[in-house]
Amino acid sequence: MGKVIGHRIPLYDSYRHTTGQTRYVDDIYLPGMLYVKTAKIPVPHARILNIDTTAAERVAGVAGVITHKDVPNNYWGAFVQDQPVLPDKFVRFLGQPVVAVAAVDEDTAYEAVDKVKIDYEELTPVFDPEEAMHPGAPEVHEGGNIAKFGGYDAMMVRLGDVEKGFAESDYIIEHKFRTAMNEHAFLEPHCSVAEADASGHITIYTASQTTSWHQFLICGVLGVPINTVRIVSSPTGGGFGGKSNPATEFVCAILARKTGKPVKWRWTREEEFLISTVRSADIMWMKTGFKKDGTLVARKIRYIQDTGAYNDFGTYGMMKLTSQINGPYRIPNVWFDGYVVYTNKQVTGPMRGYSITQSVSANETQMEIIAEITGLDPIEVRMKNLLQDGDILPTQQVLEAVGVRETLEAVIKASGWYNK
Amino acid sequence: MEVRFVLNGTEVKVDVKPTAILTDILRDKLGVTSVKKGCETGDCGACAVLLDGELVNSCLVLAPTVAGKSVTTVEGLIVNGEIDIIQKRLAEYHGTQCGYCTPGMVMAIKALLNKNPKPSEAEIRRAISGNLCRCTGYQKIVEAVQSITA
Amino acid sequence: MSVQYYSPGSFTEALQVLERNSNYTLLAGGTDVVPRLNLRQVKDLQGLIYLGNIVEMKKIVEHNEHIFIGALVTHARIAASELLKQKAYNVWYASYHMGTPAIRNAGTIGGNLVNASPAGDSCVALLAAGALASIKSLHENRLVPVKEFFVDKGKTVLKPGEILYGVHLPKAATGIKKGCSYQRIGTLKGSSTAIINIAVEIEQDTEGMCRACRIGAGAVASTSVRLYSLEEIFVDKKMSWSLIEQAVNEVDAYINPIDDTYATAWYRRKVIKVLLKRALAEASGLASEQEEV
Structure with a gap:
């Protein structure tokens, strides 16, 4: 213990980092390796009419060109299999790759990409989730823009009797909050290298935050047993949730099988901003009833999460959110409807406190407003409503080992709150 | 060419x-x-x-x-197998997280110390202002440089 | 066809190469040209003429009436120049606060001017300094006021075969006190493009009368611009808070801010008022008299 506590212990990989010896995926160079670039169309929403890759295939140095036809099981997703590896019928967000080219170097791949011909019919896009929910809005997916929860439009949570709670409240406040989309902006862009051996078994080097999940999805897309795909999880140049979803891996794996050569796809920073997942921009309508002494009594929430063009983890994000909609506070009467809505934007996904960060901004803003209305110290309002052992969340979890009070007390003391 | x-x-x-x-x-x-x-x-x-x-x-x-x-x-x-003091202190002071910005960061600090062996904290921060660390480990990096120049 | 590359060793040689190949791209520090190449925004690049080995374009020289800064002088060298900090404060300030250390080491003042970004940091400083651009070709040498240098976003008065050789910064006449202020706001301290940048130079005589006022502003039009109408408010008058207020109130009418990924035109209209007030107050010497700024 004396050798650890109170001493600086360098991280196991820190000397490799400072001397440049850490091998990230982009630092892998294999003999005969090919480089991927993709063809896109310049609009966010379109019906694909025809894809012609003949001219691209003729470019000297091009080893393989793939479209949706080359993907064994094109549609994938965590909850709803609505996302194509390469789209066959519709492009649903700006920059969505339609055709992938593998060539001897990036310049050649770009040259071939410029020769891909994609005929399309531009469709009206929808970007605002509230607009997307209106009847008659442009459909991102056939059958409507609202993702389903077991046949229902919304994820519903009910605890106690919210109307009775409002009736018993001294004050009721009501706000609509919006948050902005966030890009993770890790320094290391998405990159993977795939190679297939003679028996067709595939090895994929990738900086994944969810190695097994990637393996599972890739096997599903390729339609192969799980023992034939090996994922080598490599040092990650930052993830922050943004490397939880497969990005470059499917395309690399398919091109490696098709060409018999190692294949690398590294996204540009532009692609990171355009097509990688982001934290969703959410809309939260929140009505809260409370007593003169600051005690929370009832809360009604209508929550709209913009999932972007595909569901991916969207449904999961909403389910995760529901357990923490009121933050660390006890509210006996809760009514929550949460919608996951499709728009013609890049897919949203996990980012540092998946789905929860957005609701915290709304929740804590209201706590401040409650302090102002009641004239109480903002800390007192929070202290009064903190969860404790034995409390039941709106989602029915019974809490134990709740440490929030001790934590807040330590913060009050360390910050000298009452001396300010 | x-x-x-x-x-x-x-x-x-x-x-x-x-x-x-x-x-x-x-x-x-x-x-x-x-x-x-x-x-x-x-x-x-x-x-x-x-x-x-x-x-x-x-x-x-x-x-x-x-x-x-x-x-x-x-x-x-790295000279005769000996790493530079910047490389050593960044590692010791937890000035690395994901490591992707680290080589560039090391070179920015090297450029600074070559010209200014006793930089102030403000000068250190200005010298690394073009090296983005998305893990936001700047404080530890600054402390590592200060440990060299103190 | 493959891209041609020339690296002339003298200015004359550079003019000769350009004379034969007026469609080639001039390359100085590369901080504007190379990102465009990397982002594949440049179509049909024929050739590159690298100016980095031309020593005569890298000089800073003080003359009796003006200071000459060669087009290839980097921002790092300007930022390190005590001469420019003392006698061309705004030009110094623009370079000192521009980009990042690596960008300042590569990027040049000439490059900033020729790139003609609406938000170019050196551009507004040179406008306020009343600077002249020294333009040369094999056939003609001319001096063009920087206020006439920009034609449109990315477009200047440079004709085929011409190279920007440097800039002349006029010195203030005897008996004239020159006050300077440079104000800018960006999304980050390091690196970011200015959302609004303003440079002001005010020349006052011994009686405190304003004899000249030059206001350069960026990101409020398709090029960096002088705000002549606001300058006229002050000329031949004694600088005062009420005149500054008048200029701040009128600025809306004379600008057409750009709307881009860095900021909205709406925000730029708000923030220019704050920066303009600060700049006029500092350059006129009034700032120290009142703390509200």
Whole structure:
């Protein structure tokens, strides 16, 4: 213990980092390796009419060109299999790759990409989730823009009797909050290298935050047993949730099988901003009833999460959110409807406190407003409503080992709150 | 076209396209993968190297313009197997997290200390202002530099 | 066809190469040209003429009437120049606060001017300094006021075969006190493009009368611009808070801010008022008299 506590212990990989010896995926160079670039169309929403890759295939140095036809099981997703590896019928967000080219170097791949011909019919896009929910809005997916929860439009949570709670409240406040989309902006862009051996078994080097999940999805897309795909999880140049979803891996794996050569796809920073997942921009309508002494009594929430063009983890994000909609506070009467809505934007996904960060901004803003209305110290309002052992969340979890009070007390003391 | 320059003390010769960037030459042709590609627009600093002793983003340097010049990367700071004090202290002071910005960060600090061996905290922060660390480990990096100059 | 590359060793040689190949792209520090190449925004690049080996374009020289800064002088060298900090404060300030260390080491003042970004940091400083651009070709040398240098976003008065050789910064006449202020706001301290940048130079005589006022502003039009109508408010008057207020109130009418990824035109209209007030107050010497600024 004396050798650890109170001493600086360098991280196991820190000397490799400072001397440049850490091998990230982009630092892998294999003999005969090919480089991927993709063809896109310049609009966010379109019906694909025809894809012609003949001219691209003729470019000297091009080893393989793939479209949706080359993907064994094109549609994938965590909850709803609505996302194509390469789209066959519709492009649903700006920059969505339609055709992938593998060539001897990036310049050649770009040259071939410029020769891909994609005929399309531009469709009206929808970007605002509230607009997307209106009847008659442009459909991102056939059958409507609202993702389903077991046949229902919304994820519903009910605890106690919210109307009775409002009736018993001294004050009721009501706000609509919006948050902005966030890009993770890790320094290391998405990159993977795939190679297939003679028996067709595939090895994929990738900086994944969810190695097994990637393996599972890739096997599903390729339609192969799980023992034939090996994922080598490599040092990650930052993830922050943004490397939880497969990005470059499917395309690399398919091109490696098709060409018999190692294949690398590294996204540009532009692609990171355009097509990688982001934290969703959410809309939260929140009505809260409370007593003169600051005690929370009832809360009604209508929550709209913009999932972007595909569901991916969207449904999961909403389910995760529901357990923490009121933050660390006890509210006996809760009514929550949460919608996951499709728009013609890049897919949203996990980012540092998946789905929860957005609701915290709304929740804590209201706590401040409650302090102002009641004239109480903002800390007192929070202290009064903190969860404790034995409390039941709106989602029915019974809490134990709740440490929030001790934590807040330590913060009050360390910050000298009452001396300010 | 052929370009000769000095890389970490040794003369090298490479065949390049006029529009090739130094980052790609170092990584793809000379195997110096410590130089990272983060943006290719000079915004992130992950590709930073010393060019004739001055800090530059190698992604903004066209390879032919390096002819006759001297390029230093983190590999070049290791002398007779001994790593530089910057490399040592960044590791010891937890100045690395994901590590992707680290080689560029090391070179930015090297450029600073070469010219200003006793920088103030403000001067340290200004010197690394072009090296983005998305893990937001700047405080530890500054402390590591201060441990060298104190 | 493959891209041609030239690296002339003298200015004359550079003019000769350009004379034969007026469609080639001039390359100085590369901080504007190379990102465009990397982002594949440049179509049909024929050739590159690298100016980095031309020593005569890298000089800073003080003359009796003006200071000459060669087009290839980097921002790092300007930032390190005590001469420019003392006698061309705004030009110094623009370079000192521009970009990042690596960008300042590569990027040049000439490059900033020729790139003609609406938000170019050196551009507004040179406008306020009343600077002249020294333009040369094999056939003609001319001096063009920087206020006439920009034609449109990315477009200047440079004709085929011409190279920007440097800039002349006029010195203030005897008996004239020159006050300077440079104000800018960006999304980050390091690196970021200015959302609004303003440079002001005010020349006052011994009586405190304003004899000249030059206001350069960026990101409020398709090029960096002088705000002549606001300058006229002050000329031949004694600088005062009420005149500054008048200029701040009128600025809306004379600008057409750009709307881009860095900021909205709406925000730029708000923030220019704050920066303009600060700049006029500092350059006139009034700032120290009142703390509200």
